[in-house]
Amino acid sequence: MKRVLNWQQNTSILPLFLKETVLKTSKIIATIATFAFASILSVGVAATAATDNNVSIKKAATQTADMTSGQVRKIDKETGKLTLKHERIASLNMPPMTMVFRVKEKSMLNALQIGDTILFKAVDTNGVLTITEIK
Ligand SMILES: [Cu+2]
Numbered sequence: 001m002k003r004v005l006n007w008q009q010n011t012s013i014l015p016l017f018l019k020e021t022v023l024k025t026s027k028i029i030a031t032i033a034t035f036a037f038a039s040i041l042s043v044g045v046a047a048t049a050a051t052d053n054n055v056s057i058k059k060a061a062t063q064t065a066d067m068t069s070g071q072v073r074k075i076d077k078e079t080g081k082l083t084l085k086h087e088r089i090a091s092l093n094m095p096p097m098t099m100v101f102r103v104k105e106k107s108m109l110n111a112l113q114i115g116d117t118i119l120f121k122a123v124d125t126n127g128v129l130t131i132t133e134i135k
Helices: 018-061
Strands: 068-075 083-088 097-103 117-125 130-135
Touching: 083 117
Parallel strands: 097 130
Antiparallel strands: 068 083, 068 117, 083 097, 117 130
16 A cells, blocks of 8 residues: 655654755745735736826826816906816815916906816915916
8 A cells, every 4th residue: 555645644754854844835835825916916906007097198188288177167357266166186286176266367267158167277376376377
């Protein structure tokens, strides 16, 4: 009858160095498994990031570089103020919201009507958010 060596049952008869080798191998296999799993996770995260990028690129295409899309809610030609419901303004790190802006030139408001969707560029000048350009 052929005798099958089972290391778990026969560890007492195995030389010490062999037992250590078996333990080390188990640890290495566990480490490799962990790395493999981590790699699969990173690939998953990278794929998700790529998808997000595609969405951003599509959005940017409709906005042009540093301009943001907004809808005109209120126009005050007297004071040169414009209320917009705007999308995220990347350059100002501002989430989407409805707010009042000052315009650089009151004449910029002449062509606008409530409900218009515009592209605008806003800058922070000493805490005052000013629209410098409207398309
Ligand atoms: Cu805002």
